[in-house]
Amino acid sequence: MKRTELLPRRAVWLSMCLFLASACTLQAQEWPEVPARFVRVTSMSNVARAGFYAIGASDTDGHYLMRQTPAVNYDGKQTVAAAGEQRDAYSLSTSDNFWLIEPDGTDWTIKGEKGYLIPEGNNNFTLSSRPETWRFAENGNGTFTLTATGSPNQRVSVTDRSGTHYFGRFSNTDSRTKIYLYRLETEHAQLPADQTCVALCAATENGFTAVAEDLATMNDVSRFRLANDTLTPDGDFARWTVQHESDGKFRLSRKDGLRLGVVDRKLALLGASEDAATLWCIADGLITTAGTASEPLVLCADNSNGQSAPALRSSGEFQESGSATMLFRTVGNEAQYHTDAQGTAVLTGAWSAAALESLPLAGLTALDLSHISLPRTAATLLPENPNTLIYIRHDETGFVPTEWKNVIATEGETGTALTHISLTDRVPFHTPHPFIAAQGITYSREAFTDGGWETLCLPFDVSRLPDGFIFEEAENFNGDEITFSPTDEIVANSPVIFISATENLSTGNATLNIQANDVCVDTQKKPSASPLRGNYINFTVDSLIGSCYLLNESGTAFVMADASSALAPFRAYLFDNHSGTTVRVFHSPATATGPVIRTDRKNWIYGIDGRHYPENYKEKGKILIYNKKKVIR
The missing domain is CATH 3.80.10 (Leucine-rich repeat, LRR (right-handed beta-alpha superhelix))
Known part of the structure; x- marks a missing residue:
């Protein structure tokens, strides 16, 4: 009985969590201030990954925008805002007239201020705290078909009953189901600092464009646009130097001294004598003429003929057109x-x-x-x-x-x-x-298995060393001999020597794989005190001749290197101003080159080359060091 009671409580708790999460999501996106300008988009490639959009459709008597307010006399339908004739831009004064559209996989959610728009029944809508997805399909003429993902045959459409228009979901396929999308224009022109080099740009259906040198066309400059929204100087566009004047006015000058002005509603290059015609200002986020007595003109980007071009329009003309706002973009310095x-x-x-x-x-x-x-x-x-x-x-x-x-x-x-x-x-x-190294770091190397030691230096700490190898660090150095002792870790930039622990010695290789996670990688970090120096370059002895010792092939001694000797990266050399030509290598406690590893400190047996031998070694005539004394077998 207790178990059956637990399930409903858990279900209620989960429902509450989902509701609160949805409520938080709805409030997380700040609704834009109004009035705001919305400009038509004709392709899903121009739909931002998330943004505010007005949704429109046309009937025989005009164009209508879908509001967030449900229809009073027609349950499940959405009321409309009459928009007159269909235009490419609208200035909307109430937030009820647009929606937040966000991606959800390959589909989209549509959200109002009070909830998500979701389908209900055959023809209706409702607002909910839980989202359901919608699908936009391009019709090929700049319009879209909008359907709920779960009911693709019911198209969002405007219709009327007894002269009252509303939006619903219907199976008809006429022009009333052709949806128009209008995107919130979020960018506004801002006056750059005095003497800044700029280009005049606009985001249009043809991409991110800039006014060309001929002043009559605009070129796509997307490939010259940087992450910080500046432009590179190798782009094909006109460049201007901003010159501040009084009362917030400014001029735009070229290197040759000519200024950007207006003649017969067209951009033109003018000299200093045409003083008034070359004055500009920023008004309500728009670049506007400022030097003439007639009505100011807005500098914008027109895309009516399929190609972007600069245009000058009155404020009223601009608000009703689909022209894009002209913006300043700083031009960066030479690369x-x-x-x-x-x-x-x-x-x-x-x-x-x-x-x-x-x-x-x-x-x-x-x-x-x-x-x-x-x-x-x-x-x-x-x-x-x-x-x-x-x-x-x-x-x-x-x-x-x-x-x-x-x-x-x-x-x-x-x-x-x-x-x-x-x-x-x-x-x-x-x-x-x-x-x-937040995603991990690895180092691999083909190590010898001939019983000889090798040097290794890494620019990061390793707390767990791989199996199958023995690692040692320098313990003592007296000029003629260097002694190493076992270690179970590697400290960044502090060299070690290592040997393969393969039982059967051969001339083959064994792969050394070392990895670490979330460690600091730094080739310049000061190493711990050691007579060995790490190397991460293609090193040649050169000027270090007489002080540089490299480990010999058998790994039993460091030998003074000549000037032409080289050392590969991730290895180490011994540096010492020592008159001798050889520094012998010893191990404490003794480490066998084969499978035998001595851990006791009694009866150590070494060859004069520094290599450890087992106690039962039988080769006759071999000079060995036994308990720190030379003997001959």
Whole structure:
């Protein structure tokens, strides 16, 4: 009995949670202030992922917008706002006349201020705290068919009964089911700072466009648009310098001194003598003429002939037209870069995708893009070095192409990896800024199984070492000998030596796989005190001759290297101003090169090469070190 009572209570509790969650969602989106201008969109490609839209349809006697208010005398229907003849833009004074449309998978939800619009019965609507999805289908003529996902044969349509119009869901397929969508215009012109270089732009059906040099056309500049909404200087558009005047007025001048003005309702280049005709101002978020006694004209972008072009209209003409608001966009500085000694290319200025793709990447260890804004058009970056890191601004992660690897989002002096970092052995690696490997980091290497030791240095801490290998760290160094002792961890930039624990020694390889998660990766972090120095570049001894010792092939001694000797990345060398040519390697406690691992401190047996041998070693004539004394078997 208790169990059967529990289920209803749980169901009620879950229902309450869902209701509260829905209520919170409804209130989370702030409704825009009115009056507001709505401009027609004719393709789903121009529908924002979430935004405010007016929904319209035409009957024989006019155009109507669907309101959020249910019809009083017609249950389940939505009242209309009479909109006169169908236009490409409307200025709406009440929030009841538009809806919040949001994606839900491949479909959409339609939300009013008091609930989600959902289907009810065969022909009706209702508002609910729980959403149901709708589907928009393009008709090919700039209109849409709108149906509930669960009832695709019932189309949203305007109709009338006894002269009263309302919206419902019907099976008819005439012109009344052709839905018009009008998107809230959210951007408004703002006056840039004095002496700013700008372009005149507009978001139109033809993309993001800018006034061309001929002043009669507008070119698509989407590929020159950056994440911070500025433009790169390599675009095909006219550039202007903003010059502030008194009373909020301004002029737009070219490099040659000519100014942008108006002659017979068209843009023109004028000289200083045409002073009044070149004055502009910002009025209600619109770029408007300011120097003539006649009615001010709004500078906008017209798309009536299928091609975008600048236009000048009266305020009334602009409000009723589908013309887009003209906006200022700052033009960035010339794209520049320099490469530092560690192979990091630091970029400054404004870089388009094409400019990024032309950047020479050979020999680079890192691309520092944290001082620039990323292009909105995806750029292909394929560094020659698979370990090359790409640093970006932390606030532009949404503009990173999915094909980019080793991406670090920086904030201040540190960063966070957006992707898994997979380090390739024997290839240079450098971190101009430390970062957290939030998606994990791995390092792989083909290790020898011939019984010899190898050096290893990693730029991150490893708390769990892989099985099948023995790792040791430097314990003591006296100039002639260096002693290593076992370790179960690796500290960033602190070299270790390791050996394969394969039972049957051979000339083959064993794969060493090391991984770590949420660790700081930093090649420049100061290591712990050690006579060994780590290396992450293609190292050549050169000037370190006489002080640089490399581990020999058998892994039993560090040998003074000549000037031409090289060392691959992720390895280490011994640095010491020592007159001898060899520094022997010893192990404490002794570590066998085969399956035998000594943990006691008695009766250690070594060869003069530093290698440990089992107590029953039988080779005759072999010089060994037994209990710190030389003996001959």
